[in-house]
Amino acid sequence: MTEESLPKPPSRSAPRGTSAKQAPAKKGPKPPRGERPARPARPDRAKAEGAARPKREEAKGRPAADKRKAKTEARRGEERSSPSRMKRARLFREESAGSGRRGGETKPQSPRAEQPRPRSERTEEEPPRAHKAGEPQRIAKLLARAGVASRREVERMIAEGRIARDGAVIDTPATILTSLKGVTVDGKPVSAPAATRLFLFHKPPGFLTAAKDPAGRKTIYDRLPPGLPRLVPVGRLDLNTEGLLLLTNDGELKRQLELPSTGIERTYRARVFGDVTQERLETLIEGIEIEGMRYGPIDANLERRTGRNGWVEMKLTEGKNREVRRVLEHLGLQVSRLIRTAYGPFVLGDLPLGAVGEVPQHDLVTFRKTLR
Known part of the structure; x- marks a missing residue:
């Protein structure tokens, strides 16, 4: 084989992967910068330029961040202005007043019921309307x-x-x-009505909240000190329940304090035995139904716990017969002691067992202004 028949190596000046025969032709000299022809724009890019670019800028720019910031501030505002648990429960009870017990479907309302009730012209600072002397x-x-x-x-x-x-x-x-x-x-x-008075009584266990008992058991009137006017109890406490019991000489005030519609909160402390968690107690905030009896919202908190013994605080606005005991027993707890510690703004405090204290008249007047 002669040197003429051997293939010539590719030229070094040619690009890699091409032979000298395939080397591209050299371009001519470039025109000056000012004389270069403008590159024609692609029609599809020019059309989408006005729409796609603003969308990318909006996605990467401030509008999206401002929207997230507005949502965060709105959520924080709702948390700051949200009512307490008992108020939320009261709103839940009012909204679900027309719902069925089991199905949860709202009962149809009449056109008259759907009409908003006129607001009272009385302001919050004014007391509720009282009947004038001589009015039928x-x-x-x-x-x-x-x-x-x-x-x-x-x-x-x-x-x-x-x-x-x-x-x-x-x-x-x-x-x-x-x-x-x-x-x-x-x-x-019957003598003329006397000035309204309200008393706090620390009821001991073992006394009935009644005027008399056919079985001959002791009542609260056997424990009250002498010299008091004729008083009627506001609500009732069971035989073995102790704590705060309100007494008044005004039957109308008694009725106002007992009605669930006034929304007066009752507070109890119960000593229980059994397994209970705070998560389970918090389910009572939406109410509970036991053996066909519906109980309203209850704000329950586990105060402290030692082994299987503990203290539970419960706040409610209804006060049905044996409500606290029945609810706790439904949760599998045994109640060994039950104390009512507050009724609305009136607190048991350090009032000794079996003692009576009178609410000052100006505090009573202020409280009655808040009643609905």
């Missing part, structure tokens, strides 16, 4: 205001024929009177 009222309300008994008890007394006026027995609680002049109960005249 039902006899049950007048006797309750005089401290004879509650309205329901007065109606029972009327049915039993124990109430009369000018010697004639009153046979209907719908009797309208302007005063109690000539009215007698069990043959004794």
Whole structure:
């Protein structure tokens, strides 16, 4: 093989991967900068330039960050202005008042019920409307205001024929009177209503909240000190429940304090035995149904725990019969002691067992202004 038949190596000046025969042709001299022709723009890029670029800038720029910041500030504002747990529970109860017990479907309302009720012209600083002297009222309300008994008890007394006026027995609680002049109960005249008074009583365990007991058991009136006016209890405490019990000489005030619609909060402390967690107690905030009985929202907190023994604080606004005990027993807990520590703004505090303290008159007036 001669040197002429051997293939020539590729030229060093040619690009890698190409032979000297395939080397690109050299371009001519470049025109000056000012004389270069403008590069034609691609039509599809020119069309999308006005829409795509603003979207990329919006995605990478301030608008998205400002939107996230606005959402964060709104959420924090809602947290700061959110009501307490008991208020949220009250709103939940009011919203679900028309819902079914089991199905959860809202009952259809009549067109009249859907219409908003007119707001009262009375401001929050003004006290609730009081009946003027000489204004016609039902006899049950007048006797309750005089401290004879509650309205329901007065109606029972009327049915039993124990109430009369000018010697004639009153046979209907719908009797309208302007005063109690000539009215007698069990043959004794009824005096004019005295000034409203409210007392705090530290009820000991083992006493019934009743005027008398057919079985002969002791009642709270056997423990009250002498010299007090005729008082009626606000609500009831079980035989073995101790703590704060309100007493008043005004049957109308008694009724206002007992109604769940006023939203007055009752606070209890229970000593329990059993396994319980705070997470399980917090489920009571939405209410609970036990054996067909529906109980409203309860704010329950586990104060302290030693082994299987612990103290639970419970706040509620209804106060049904044995409500606290039944709810705790439903959770598998045994209640060994139950104390009511507060009723609305009135606190048991350091009041000794079996002692009585009177609420100052100016505090009572201020409190009655807040009642709905």
